[in-house]
Amino acid sequence: MSKQTFYHVDTAIFKALWSWAKRRHPMKPRQWVADKYFATRNGRAWTFRGTSVDSKGKPYEVTLVRAGDTPIKRHVKIKGAANPYDPEWEVYFENRLGVKMAHQLRGRRQLLHLWQQQNGLCPMCHQKITRLTGWHNHHIVWRSHGGSDTADNRVLLHPNCHRQVHHQSLDVASPRSQQSV
Structure with missing residues (x-):
């Protein structure tokens, strides 16, 4: 259930980013927009990317982490009767x-x-x-x-x-x- 929710979040983020990118460059073709903002990284297509500058002024690429890549950890509740002082x-x-x-x-x-x-x-x-x-x-x-x-x-x-x-x-x-x- 959690993984499915994360994938829905990823889909919503992708749709918002795609709309933003098309709105930012209304006169450019869709392929140009896709090539500028999205790339295939680690075998995964449509990874949102951009560039940033390090402390020495050298540019480097950054990519958006996907919510679906978050590992699911199950937590066990503490028993109601449990007392740490007993x-x-x-x-x-x-x-x-x-x-x-x-x-x-x-x-x-x-x-x-x-x-x-x-x-x-x-x-x-x-x-x-x-x-x-x-x-x-x-x-x-x-x-x-x-x-x-x-x-x-x-x-x-x-x-x-x-x-x-x-x-x-x-x-x-x-x-x-x-x-x-």
Whole structure:
């Protein structure tokens, strides 16, 4: 549904640009107008283009981005009963944070940083954390207990190790704190 709406927006923008270009040059033939303002770029015909000037005065071509090229991201609503200050909801919010981090570049850098600091190992079972095994983002001091959301308060655990930590109330030490001792 969203993609279809974006394509409708693209069509409306194209029609407005075409009308503007024809109105701007009423005495020129349609082919001349098309050649002046539209080009084929990246295999896509009828891409609106123009020129701009950089800081050194050198002209360069700019093209209009199409709305239909916007990636669709689905967002999951937070459950109505979820309370970030309730320890019972800690796992739920940690899972949401992990999904959010995996979908944004800055978050992926943070995950990579945590993974590298842990030498790619789960601090509970000391086995490798891979895409195949999966991982969960765990807060050492739970956010519901006043812990921060910074990298020094988080570790990556295997999903099963993470469940054990929460169900058996186990303590997890940061591998970073062990390295500095």
